[in-house]
Amino acid sequence: MNIWRELISNKLALIGGTWIMLWVSIAIAGPILRPDPSENANNQHLDLSLLPPGTEVNVDGESFTFLLGSDRYGRDFLSRLMAGSVISLSVAGIAVAISLLIGLLLGAWAGYKGGVVDTVVSWFLQVVWSVPTLLMVLAITLAFGKGFWQVFVAIGLTMWVEVARIVRGQFISLRELEYVKAAKALGLSDFKIMFKHMLPNAMGPIIVVAAANFAAAILIEAGLSFLGVGARIPVPSWGNIVKEHYHLLTTDLAWLAVLPGALIASLVLAFTWLGDGFRQAFDVAK
Amino acid sequence: MNPILQVKNLTVAFDKVVVKDVCFSVYPGQTTAIVGESGSGKTVTSMAVMGLLPPSGRIISGEITGVNRLDYIKNGSPVGTEISMVFQDPMSSLNPSMRVGSQVGESLRVHLGLNAREATQKVIELFTEVELPSPRETLNKYPHELSGGQKQRVMIAMALACEPSVLVADEPTTALDVTVQATILNLLQKLQKERNLGVLFISHDLEVVRSIAQHVIVMRFGEIVEQGLCLDVLDSPSHPYTIELINSRPKKICEGGVRSHQSLIEVKNLGLEFTTSRNFWGNPTKRFKAVDDVSFIINTGERVGIVGESGCGKSTLGLLMLGLEKPSKGEVVWKNKVLNVEDEKSMKEFRREAQPVFQDPFSALNPRMKIGKAICEAIRQTVEGKKLSSSQQLQEAKSLLLEVGLQEEDLEKFPSSFSGGMRQRIVLARALAVKPIFLILDESVAALDLRIQSQILELLSEIQKNRSLAYLFISHDLDVIRAVCDRVLVMKDGRIIEEGSTDEVFNSPVDSYTKHLLESRPGKLNFAS
Numbered sequence: 132m133n134i135w136r137e138l139i140s141n142k143l144a145l146i147g148g149t150w151i152m153l154w155v156s157i158a159i160a161g162p163i164l165r166p167d168p169s170e171n172a173n174n175q176h177l178d179l180s181l182l183p184p185g186t187e188v189n190v191d192g193e194s195f196t197f198l199l200g201s202d203r204y205g206r207d208f209l210s211r212l213m214a215g216s217v218i219s220l221s222v223a224g225i226a227v228a229i230s231l232l233i234g235l236l237l238g239a240w241a242g243y244k245g246g247v248v249d250t251v252v253s254w255f256l257q258v259v260w261s262v263p264t265l266l267m268v269l270a271i272t273l274a275f276g277k278g279f280w281q282v283f284v285a286i287g288l289t290m291w292v293e294v295a296r297i298v299r300g301q302f303i304s305l306r307e308l309e310y311v312k313a314a315k316a317l318g319l320s321d322f323k324i325m326f327k328h329m330l331p332n333a334m335g336p337i338i339v340v341a342a343a344n345f346a347a348a349i350l351i352e353a354g355l356s357f358l359g360v361g362a363r364i365p366v367p368s369w370g371n372i373v374k375e376h377y378h379l380l381t382t383d384l385a386w387l388a389v390l391p392g393a394l395i396a397s398l399v400l401a402f403t404w405l406g407d408g409f410r411q412a413f414d415v416a417k
Numbered sequence: 418m419n420p421i422l423q424v425k426n427l428t429v430a431f432d433k434v435v436v437k438d439v440c441f442s443v444y445p446g447q448t449t450a451i452v453g454e455s456g457s458g459k460t461v462t463s464m465a466v467m468g469l470l471p472p473s474g475r476i477i478s479g480e481i482t483g484v485n486r487l488d489y490i491k492n493g494s495p496v497g498t499e500i501s502m503v504f505q506d507p508m509s510s511l512n513p514s515m516r517v518g519s520q521v522g523e524s525l526r527v528h529l530g531l532n533a534r535e536a537t538q539k540v541i542e543l544f545t546e547v548e549l550p551s552p553r554e555t556l557n558k559y560p561h562e563l564s565g566g567q568k569q570r571v572m573i574a575m576a577l578a579c580e581p582s583v584l585v586a587d588e589p590t591t592a593l594d595v596t597v598q599a600t601i602l603n604l605l606q607k608l609q610k611e612r613n614l615g616v617l618f619i620s621h622d623l624e625v626v627r628s629i630a631q632h633v634i635v636m637r638f639g640e641i642v643e644q645g646l647c648l649d650v651l652d653s654p655s656h657p658y659t660i661e662l663i664n665s666r667p668k669k670i671c672e673g674g675v676r677s678h679q680s681l682i683e684v685k686n687l688g689l690e691f692t693t694s695r696n697f698w699g700n701p702t703k704r705f706k707a708v709d710d711v712s713f714i715i716n717t718g719e720r721v722g723i724v725g726e727s728g729c730g731k732s733t734l735g736l737l738m739l740g741l742e743k744p745s746k747g748e749v750v751w752k753n754k755v756l757n758v759e760d761e762k763s764m765k766e767f768r769r770e771a772q773p774v775f776q777d778p779f780s781a782l783n784p785r786m787k788i789g790k791a792i793c794e795a796i797r798q799t800v801e802g803k804k805l806s807s808s809q810q811l812q813e814a815k816s817l818l819l820e821v822g823l824q825e826e827d828l829e830k831f832p833s834s835f836s837g838g839m840r841q842r843i844v845l846a847r848a849l850a851v852k853p854i855f856l857i858l859d860e861s862v863a864a865l866d867l868r869i870q871s872q873i874l875e876l877l878s879e880i881q882k883n884r885s886l887a888y889l890f891i892s893h894d895l896d897v898i899r900a901v902c903d904r905v906l907v908m909k910d911g912r913i914i915e916e917g918s919t920d921e922v923f924n925s926p927v928d929s930y931t932k933h934l935l936e937s938r939p940g941k942l943n944f945a946s
Contacts, residue, residue: 312736318798318851
């Protein structure tokens with residue numbers, strides 16, 4: 132399809148996409164790729180903490196190189212960063228999946244049906260919209276206990292509103308098109324009309340929102356981990372790696388906080404570029 | 418007489434050449450018309466004259482020269498205020514967030530250096546000249562408060578503001594109703610005489626051109642096929658394409674098939690109301706009746722037309738009859754049974770037997786679905802169609818495509834590879850796939866070029882005869898209705914104001930509105946002499 136060709140010819144989108152693929156493969160490969168293959172890269176040697184990058188040490192009779200140095204608990208920093216990507220990406224993936232599922236169904240239903248259904252759904256959207264994400268996460272954590280499943284669900288539950296709004300808007304304008312009216316007059320079921328005739332023609336904006344939501348979810352998760360609500364120690368996430376080291380920001384060891392922060396920023400940027408690329412590709416394809 | 422604008426050997430290209438070697442002149446006080454179908458290069462020519470070609474287009478060769486004070490600088494843009502333009506769509510060529518008075522005043526202040534008071538005074542004069550009702554009040558109105566015809570008058574006032582000597586009018590009346598079209602054409606004529614304007618008039622409608630132009634140019638595929646004095650060309654055309662164009666106006670009456678006196682669909686006191694404003698307590702204070710107490714019967718095999726101007730409720734009536742819109746009163750009786758939108762089973766049956774064909778061929782097909790798939794989907798809606806294997810369905814789809822004059826390899830194509838006329842054939846094939854006995858044709862040929870229009874109308878008549886269909890043809894175009902309908906209903910403000918056989922209504926109309934409509938047809942107008 133020419134959407135893909137258009138996307139590949141967009142340099143920023145290509146860079147963003149490659150960067151995302153790289154981190155996805157690092158997250159999936161997990162222990163195989165990490166210098167420290169232990170679960171959560173949690174091999175602690177308190178006597179070896181805060182060593183500079185490239186230091187060679189002797190651990191249990193074996194030689195080991197801290198390529199990016201060691202963190203405050205004497206763990207291999209590179210391995211921690213690599214393991215941290217799992218949380219960031221999976222939170223983003225699951226949150227986006229949840230938001231798409233709810234957002235698509237509710238938005239499509241409201242946009243297609245209109246009338247009372249639309250009024251009720253729109254009202255509900257506004258209510259959810261007005262609840263701050265953090266408050267929602269805290270409420271869900273209070274109700275279901277701490278842990279990252281709660282974070283997944285909480286982030287997903289706040290982000291679907293945006294998807295629903297876009298889908299609703301698209302469906303409202305598609306509903307007026309003659310091929311939708313013709314499908315109704317042919318007696319096709321509502322389900323078929325919505326998902327076979329309307330949804331494929333609304334895909335462009337939905338993909339763009341999904342990409343933006345990926346970026347947002349990564350940021351929210353980082354924020355939550357930094358506050359200590361997200362992933363539980365010792366599970367690494369880029370947010371809580373920053374939290375563990377931000378007091379070193381003014382010292383020579385600043386990279387311990389800067390690097391995970393930069394990774395968060397780079398992945399957010401990558402998703403933004405990719406989303407932008409999709410938007411342009413869809414514009415051109417039209 | 419010396420021409421006021423001369424175009425010599427003009428060639429314009431985008432990716433490929435779209436206007437080739439075009440020569441013509443515009444004379445003061447006279448109208449030169451460019452006629453052609455969509456894609457003939459007539460609009461590109463006018464854009465080149467205005468210096469408004471988009472960045473991707475360029476003038477390859479030829480020259481445009483203005484006599485008098487009209488100068489063209491090197492890159493082909495006109496300098497100064499000697500030439501101006503009126504566009505097709507008055508709805509989108511006015512800024513919706515600016516009062517019309519200041520929109521017209523703006524160009525006066527920029528080009529003539531008038532101050533605010535002088536500009537306002539001048540705008541009032543202009544508005545009086547273009548015959549806008551109460552010019553002083555109109556100054557402070559926003560475009561959405563004006564009707565389509567009034568907006569076009571504002572556009573004309575704006576075009577005349579700087580006293581140009583040449584006016585380019587690109588399909589200025591195409592988006593308007595016939596009665597409004599007549600008044601706007603009349604106004605253009607008057608202004609031309611008063612101001613000794615040279616007019617370059619772009620149109621697809623030969624009848625309109627005949628009524629106002631002195632010179633005519635017929636274009637096809639970017640080239641001039643014939644040009645000369647208007648009456649010479651239109652009365653004794655020499656090029657076969659011109660002859661075809663002239664004959665394409667639906668003058669020919671198409672015969673219908675067998676009719677019976679058995680009622681197929683009956684509309685009883687049908688009405689649809691919208692609440693347009695509510696008071697503080699949410700109680701309606703103003704209602705708009707889109708369809709107001711309409712009743713009529715269509716018999717099996719009968720061809721009925723509804724004619725009316727935009728906003729008269731004719732399309733809404735069609736949607737009500739199809740059960741796509743819920744009436745606020747009255748009922749639709751299908752084969753002597755009252756239609757109940759809530760009853761899904763009987764609706765499903767009804768939907769198989771009554772099918773719509775809408776106006777816009779470009780939005781009538783799902784752009785992401787192949788033609789074959791779209792038609793097979795419709796075939797599966799019938800009881801027999803469900804039992805067919807997918808190859809049998811394809812076979813059926815093939816024969817439908819052949820019936821509407823397309824080829825079987827078109828099954829594998831997406832809608833984007835078809836022209837408007839071909840798409841309308843596909844839409845017709847899809848509607849026929851469920852073997853309906855009644856069609857509602859809502860402006861089904863309005864978006865097509867005249868030549869394609871008459872082809873589709875002929876196809877339609879043939880299918881109607883072969884399948885002994887009944888149909889309701891909704892149109893604003895009296896000639897179309899006359900060509901393909903046995904009986905006609907005239908609609909105005911949601912009501913049916915006249916009803917009768919086509920001959921009766923066209924030859925001896927009773928209602929004064931019907932008379933007015935008939936007199937406003939472009940073929941009946943005659944200003945030029």
